[in-house]
Amino acid sequence: MAASEADPIILAEKVTKSFGSFRALAGVDLVVRRGQKIVVCGPSGSGKSTLIRCINRLEEHDGGRIVVGGIELTAAVKDIDAVRSEVGMVFQQFNLFPHLTVIENLMLAPRLVRKMSKPEARELAMHYLERVHIPEQAAKYPIQLSGGQQQRVAIARSLCMKPKIMLFDEPTSALDPEMIKEVLDVMGELAAEGMTMIVVTHEMGFARRVADLVVFMDKGEIVEMAPPSVFFANPTNERTKVFLSQILTH
Amino acid sequence: MSFDVALILQSLPQILEGVGLTVQLHLISLAAGTLLAVGLALLRISPNPALSWPALVYIYVFRGTPMLVQVAIVYYGLAQFEMVRNSPLWPTLREPFWCAIIAFTLNVTAYTAEILRGGIQGVDRGLLEAGKSLGLSAWHRFTRITIPIAMRLSIPAYGNEMISLLKGTALASMITMYDVTGVARTIVSRTFAPYEIFISAALVYLALTWVIQQGVKFAERYFNRHLRK
Numbered sequence: 449m450a451a452s453e454a455d456p457i458i459l460a461e462k463v464t465k466s467f468g469s470f471r472a473l474a475g476v477d478l479v480v481r482r483g484q485k486i487v488v489c490g491p492s493g494s495g496k497s498t499l500i501r502c503i504n505r506l507e508e509h510d511g512g513r514i515v516v517g518g519i520e521l522t523a524a525v526k527d528i529d530a531v532r533s534e535v536g537m538v539f540q541q542f543n544l545f546p547h548l549t550v551i552e553n554l555m556l557a558p559r560l561v562r563k564m565s566k567p568e569a570r571e572l573a574m575h576y577l578e579r580v581h582i583p584e585q586a587a588k589y590p591i592q593l594s595g596g597q598q599q600r601v602a603i604a605r606s607l608c609m610k611p612k613i614m615l616f617d618e619p620t621s622a623l624d625p626e627m628i629k630e631v632l633d634v635m636g637e638l639a640a641e642g643m644t645m646i647v648v649t650h651e652m653g654f655a656r657r658v659a660d661l662v663v664f665m666d667k668g669e670i671v672e673m674a675p676p677s678v679f680f681a682n683p684t685n686e687r688t689k690v691f692l693s694q695i696l697t698h
Numbered sequence: 699m700s701f702d703v704a705l706i707l708q709s710l711p712q713i714l715e716g717v718g719l720t721v722q723l724h725l726i727s728l729a730a731g732t733l734l735a736v737g738l739a740l741l742r743i744s745p746n747p748a749l750s751w752p753a754l755v756y757i758y759v760f761r762g763t764p765m766l767v768q769v770a771i772v773y774y775g776l777a778q779f780e781m782v783r784n785s786p787l788w789p790t791l792r793e794p795f796w797c798a799i800i801a802f803t804l805n806v807t808a809y810t811a812e813i814l815r816g817g818i819q820g821v822d823r824g825l826l827e828a829g830k831s832l833g834l835s836a837w838h839r840f841t842r843i844t845i846p847i848a849m850r851l852s853i854p855a856y857g858n859e860m861i862s863l864l865k866g867t868a869l870a871s872m873i874t875m876y877d878v879t880g881v882a883r884t885i886v887s888r889t890f891a892p893y894e895i896f897i898s899a900a901l902v903y904l905a906l907t908w909v910i911q912q913g914v915k916f917a918e919r920y921f922n923r924h925l926r927k
Contacts, residue, residue: 504830504831506827506830506831529830529833529834529835530833532830532831532832532833533832533833534833535831536831537827537828537831539824539827539828541824543822543824543825543827543828544828545825545828545829545842545843546825546847546924546925547846547847547850547921547924548924549924556832556834556842557832557833557834560834560835560838560842561832561833561834561835561838589923589924589925590924591924591925602828605832606831606832609832609833
């Protein structure tokens, strides 16, 4: 990564993306600086997931520019795998590899991508399992864990690549209510340590506590972007007000 | 109807002499067909029609014709081509054993390719996205995520194919080979006791099928170990 401290770590300019006739992103501009925590919210179909999936190129944007760590994402990017290895992603459905144990899930990418030795990778994996508070589950298979535990393993798996940015795509939406807190706590700890994060979530309490900026998206556009104190107290856009009244009063 | 149980037992040792050939035909064409099927399955799922179409046509032809017909075409047909007769492979190709192997292999390839395709396409996309997001290369995603999961998904259908091929090897008896069925037919022509002799042969096939079933059960247990809570 050839970016200096002052450069944005993620730069999105006029990004557009359509699925058939559906316009998922209709010209999105976003700048993320090192250490920033950004929470993205909005109604379903507003383009929030598509936006972060374009940032590690799980989706290819149609128009505009996306620059990640100084490398512009285009079809010509030779080593997209190298860019992705610097961008961690946590999914709604956890997506742990079901045929591997917890520790094997964590060791896989460090071994194959970072070429670490087995003992090195194991040590790294145990370190991050401790960080997410489940070292005792190392030898289990994912199906033997609760949803909250699985999601914490997924976070640890991403952290093992020592990413410069972490993307979270509705990380608590598939969880039972009593497990949401343990995942949000881990994410909060990560934020406190200075990780750069973009989090798509409807957990407004988390946004209030952790976010530097809250972004509200609707119909493929960023409608409002403000620090949480301003965003929740004085939203300026009518659509934001409607969304907040729905989500905060239910 | 007279029915001679003793004859069933008496003929067993002789019929068992055909087991070696039946097993050879089975294992060789199964191994070769499965290897080829991996390649064919990959062509089949390619987004490039220049690759997927030939695979589709191949699968259609070999699934759409009886294996007996395929065996006959290879055995009687190859000799029609001067090119084949003059080739250095001719001493091999005129052996009924290799003709049977070729026909069985081509057949197994078609069926197993479809089985593997189903397995590969059954792998959850989210897992591959997780692999991408970790920076795993396409090769590593395929070998470390797709293959192990696709194999697990394919085992039941593949077990079926193994058993189906075992019974298919009986067709080798049509082209002069003394496999289990071939031996049985010779005994029948001598004893004129088709019931007893073919029941005896059936028992041998049942025993072989049991072995395959046990193997499949073991493999399933191994590949499903992570699903036990």
